[in-house]
Amino acid sequence: MLLTISTTYAPATDLGFLLHKNPARMHSFDLSFGKAHVFYPRAESSHCTAALLLDVDPVQLVRGKHGVGFTLDQYVNDRPYVASSLMSVAISQVFGTALSGRCKGKPELAELRIPLVARLAALPCRGGEALLRQLFEPLGYSVTATREPLDPRFPEWGEGPYYTVELAATLRLRDLLDHLYVLVPVLDDDKHYYIGEAEVEKLLKHGEAWLAGHPQREAIVRRYLGYRSALTRQALARLPQDEAAAPDEDEIEDKTAAELPAEKPLRLNDQRLDAVVGELKACGAGRVLDLGCSTGNLLRRLLDDGQFTEIVGVDVSHQALDVAARRLHLDRLPPTKANRIKLLHGSLTYRDRRLAGYDAAAIVEVIEHLDPPRLAALERAVFEAARPKTVVVTTPNREYNTLFAGMQPGQLRHRDHRFEWTRDEFRNWATRVAERFGYQLRLAPIGPEDATHGAPTQMAVFQLG
Amino acid sequence: MPITLPNLCLVVLIGPSGSGKSTFARKHFRPTEVISSDYCRGLVSDDDNDQAATPDAFEVLHFIAAKRLRAGKLTVIDATNTQPESRQPLVALARSHDVLPVAIVLSTPEAICRERNVARPDRQFGPHVVLNQIRQLRRSLRGLDREGFRKVFVLNSPAEIDAAAIVRERVWNDLRHEHGPFDIIGDIHGCGDELEELLAKLGYAKAPVPAEAGDWPDVLPREHYAHAAGRRAIFVGDLVDRGPQVVRVLDTVRAMVFAGTALCVPGNHDIKLLRHLHGHHVKLTHGLEQTLADIAAIPDDRRAAWQADVTKFLDSLVSHYVLDDGKLVVAHAGMKAEYQGRTSGRVREFALYGETTGETDEFGLPVRLNWAAEYRGQAIVVYGHTPVPEPEWLNHTINIDTGCVFGGRLTALRYPERELVAVAARRTYCEPARPFLPPPGLSLQQQLDDLLDIDDCLGKRLIDTRLAGKVTIRAEQSAAALEVMSRFAANPKWLIYLPPTMSPCDTALEGQWLEHPEQVFAYYREAGVPEVICQEKHMGSRAVVVIAKGEEAARKRFGVEDEGRGIVVTRTGRRFFDDVAMEHALLDRLHQSLDAARWWDRFTSDWFCFDCELMPWSAKAQELLRRQYAAVGSAAGAGLRDAVAALDASGAREGEAPAEPGSPRPMVGALADRYRQRQDCAARYRDAYARYCWPVNSVADLRLAPFHLLAAEGHVFTDHDHLWHMQTLAELAGPACRAGPGAAGDVVQATHHFLVDLADPASCAAGVRWWEELTAGGGEGMVVKPREWIVRGERGLVQPAMKCRGREYLRIIYGPEYTLPDHLHRLRRRSTGAKRALASREFALGLEALERFVRREPLRRVHECVFGVLALESEPVDPRL
Secondary structure (H helix, E strand, O other), X not given: OEEEEEEOOOOHHHHHHHHOOOOOOOEEEEEOOEEEEEEEEEEOOOOEEEEEEEEEOHHHHHHOOOOOOOOHHHOOOOOOOOOXXXXXXXXXXXXXXXXXXXXXXXXXXXOOOEEEEEEEEEEEOOOHHHHHHHHHXXXXXXXXXXXXXXXXXXXXXXXXXXXXEEEEEEEOHHHHHHXXXXXXXXXXXXXXXXXOHHHHHHHHHHHOOOOOOOOOHHHHHHHHOOOOHHHHHHHHHHOOOOOOOOOOHHHOOOOOOOOOHHHHHHOHHHHHHHHHXXXXXXXXXXXXXXXXXXXXXXXXXXXXXXXOOEEEEEEOOHHHHHHHXXXXXXXXXXXXXXXXXXXXXXXXXXXXXXXXXXXXXXXXXXXXXXXXXXXXXXXXXXXXXXXXXXXXXXXXXXXXXXXXXXXXXXXOOOOOOOOOEOHHHHHHHHHHHHHHHOEEEEEEEEOOOEOOOEOOEEEEEEEEO | OEEEEEOOEEEEEEOOOOOXXXXXXXHHOOHHHEEEHHHHHHHHHOOOOOHHHHHHHHHHHHHHHHHHHHOOOOEEEEOOOOOHHHHHHHHHHHHHOOOEEEEEEEOOOHHHHHHHHHXXXXXXXXXXXXXXXXHHHHHHHOOHHHHOOOEEEEEOOHHHHHHOEEEEEOOOOEEOOOOXXXXXXXXXXXXXXXXXXXXXXXXXXXXXXXXXXXXXXXXXXXXXXXXXXOOEEEEOOOOOOOOOOHHHHHHHHHHHHHHOOEEEOOOHHHHHHHHHHOOOOOOOOOOHHHHHHHHHOOOHHHHHHHHHHHHHHHHHOOOEEEEHHHOEEEEOOOOOHHHOOOOOHXXXXXXXXXXXXEEEOOOOOEEEOOHHHHOOOOOEEEEOOOXXXXXXXXXXXXXXXXXXXXXXXXXXXXXXXXXXXXXXXXXXXXXXXXXXXXOOOXXXXXXXXXXXXHHHOOOOEEEEEOOOEEEEEOHHHHHHHXXXXXXXXOOOOOOOOOOOOOEEOOOOOOOOOOOOHHHXXXXXXXXXOOEEEEEEOOOOEEEEEEEEOOHHHHHHHHOOOOOOOEEEEOOOOEEOXXXXXXXXXXXXXXXXXXXXXXXXXXXXXXXXXXXXXXXOHHHHHHHHHHHHHHHHHHHHHHHHHHHHHHHHHHHHHHHHOOOOOOOOOOOHHHHHHHHHHHHHHHHHHHHHHHOOOOOOOOHHHOEEEEEEEEEEOOEEHHHOOHHHHHHHHHHHHOHHHHOOOOOHHHOEOOOOEEEEEOOOXXXXXHHHHHHHHHHHOOOOEXXXXXXXXXXXXXXXXXXXXXXXXXXXXXXXXXXXXXXOHHHHHHHOOOOOHHHHHHHHHHHHHHHHHXXXXXXXXXXXXXXXXXXXXXXXXXXXXXXXX
């Protein structure tokens, strides 16, 4: 809510000319989300500080949003108190002249590199102090950051996400404002408005002088554009190139991606899907189920293989199915292809007649998302009610976790995992299921195998005997 | 000529064009009962006579007919139907819906047909058409029986057609007008001693046959069993074979049926005997040899007459009965819902033999398809056929063949009481081919309930509730619930209740309050409620607790295995504790309280279900508190601190330096004041949530405040008023439960409450004061309920509860600074209508779930209600309410 800019340039009060705001009085502005005030806590020739104070109207902030994504966070909200994209809006509207590098009274001043210190109270830094430094230090700032405690009365709750930050450098004021305009929302990582193509233009305009050479430019672009991959690609392509072309879609970090970063280098997901498709092909299946298909990674591979004549993706999340439909371009596929695939909203803990009578089912990285007492229902729903001839199940091998860099002992690979099994635990479960429901069982590792800890993923292939 | 039709059949009118079919149909049937091919032609082509549209028209005709037959509606097909190939699909349609196909032939002379057609401008086809149709009809007449028509009526002249009268009669199996009470008796298999012992135990006594029973068969003793209270027996069949006294059993049953004190459906053994008596060749195995030996012992001079009489009796038996307004069905081997009240060969086969998979098991017996597991009908189905160790309810069905002849018991089900009465076999008369299975660990229903069917949850659903009639769940609501239920909820077997949402009171119109007791009192006064109970609203997390006397009791009643003796779930059905040990410890404490208060005996129940608040808030909401509440507090603290400091510095400077001429004087000072006010709000906000947080290191740090005793065995406690609930639950926190250190009474907490007489202003004022005291210290506020659980007003259910929250507490809901006048005044505009509609429906569903569970209905019936609550909760409603 508060940005102060100080200088010790002599005469320091020239800051008033630069900002186009007279230090002698307070200036107030009406903005869409409330008010902004500019005033000068200090105005001496040796030291001048200008303050931009946002008076965000919390009631107004919420009122416009009725009907969409109702959650309580919108009411009890940090937005009125922190530096966010609202601050960027205020900078561009209140300090527009300064931002464009004009200075009416003293034009030469605008091009002058002067010592400046910006201070932001309560700057949310998703990514922590490390990211804060990675963003500002390459631009020549010396960074001082003080982390605010969550609540001094409950020290056990730990530190909060907010920092009070001082950024000191000698540079043109317009550069400082450009940096803040782009990097404050990047740190906050939570834009208050819809991100469309106009954002690409804003980013390129305010990043023109410095973004292309910034070592964190990809992260900056991605975050600034709200992880929208198409926009990110567009923006990166328009930055002067000095290295590899834009990454392909898979490599663009999905904010909601389930996978642990530690798994990434292995491209384990690809190996896993290859192994599963291999099993499905080997058993000669034509009509297959992908139970827990999520956003359709396996479905896409199955669709590309003519052996699979009927492919059914099932997921409990409507949202995931919508994404899958979009990613598979179901509305644009030629009918011969489109007729081979369908997506069903369903749950693996309920018997579902629609799933009966298929050749094979894949259950990839799904069981570990169920509470153990609910597995019994899944077992019966799949092996007794749906009863495909072949069932392929994969799940993490917990023993391998110790080989992932950055994983704490006992930590699971994803926060929604209810359990992860050792190889023995998985074998016991699979053996019991196979016996109970009359299936033959074969177990296989997926991914690089370690002599002691086994492979990162384990797979069971059940076949009706 | 009277034409007698069963009240459910497919009537096929047959006659050439112009024979008068439509007129006949109009005269004798309701317009909706008649489907005419001309009309269907019009539907698909705008032209009743467009012959090119015929194939499509008949597709529509068959489609409509199929829908009607499935719904059990008599249907009349008005088309010429003179060709066998047009009748054949109609016969097939009738068969596939297990109704009788009936042909009514209008054999009007050609001249008349032609004359009528000529008179109609829309029927200008050549005379050869009618002639052809008449020829086809003549050729068909003799073969209609063979084509499958079970009744054929031929009307040969306009006079006969005019004179025809249609009489509709009940189908044989339709005894819906018989309301009982009944005693339904399982497979007897010649166990005469046990039968008579059972009849006696049920209250039947031998009585002489009244003289007026004129046509009493000579071969039958002139006495029968009758019940003093007029109850009647229903035998599920298999009277004969295997056992020692087949003749005696046949005589006893026959006498009762003749005298009208019993009904009887046939079993497969009875039918096999009948085939033998009819002279068909049947194998003398599976006990028929005993039957024949017993018959052979009848004196020669009586035997032939006896056999003739038994043959007549067995021939007269109807394969199944639908009784008591369709609420009860009796058949030997059971009856699927879609077959009930229908008549066809396959319905009869099903009644006699059930459905088998075609495979045989390791004892060489046919593997039966478990139709009862799939049963979704409303009627209770009572049957026998396959001996079971214990009769068990499964989806409204019960098998009462307890294998008397195999040394088990002869069992009767008293209807409508649903009580089982049995007598033990005096000995094993026959060794069963398949040994009696020992009772399994879980009941059949519980085993079946391990797997719920998605069809019972997904899609648009109408749930019948006692309190609010049909509650509609929209498809997208159930879709949303499926994800929550599948990913997060506990085992559905534990989920016998989910709490409803609760609306706040109307908004206070002025002053510093957003919510005030006056508004609650006004609402209930308006609704005609005389007295309300105000209950302290604890600020923790809603918790539904199910606790059984032990793990074994939990297994027996809830059908859960290895899941302990109880559970604590959140309002969305999720396990409250991630830490199993903590849950156990809490249940232990509660168990001690229940022991100390001697509740197991007092309520003769080995389980209870409580609606509670579990504190502290931070125990469950730790993440929310850190991520949301504390974070906002932290941001507000830092932001406002710096803002106030900057404003003060600027203000001080303003004070020193003379103002520039013409500029307005200190605005900064005023702004600083406002920011200091905001700072104060932020500090109060942090105090507000902090009050509900304390570290939980062990169970002793938890507080459980039960406010409803929801249910125990055989009882849902909505018939006791809320004051009773408060006082009764207080026992669990009472002195008896506090004995000893670490006792349960320290964890269980009673709830402060206050009765208000809404007609008495003084009482209302006292209620307001009570609330003010409660909230002055930062308390969350209160929940106000009518003293009685269920109150109906002019517009349906009165809100079962309404909350009135404290001023400080509401900072957590409406934001730290909501009390600033310019905010408060805008926040007053809020609408509670949607929230209240949801609250009523969810309340009805929650209690319905409990009532169904207590009535021991199948889990899917309980689950659909609980699922419904969750589904309604997906409705977007202002979360601040």
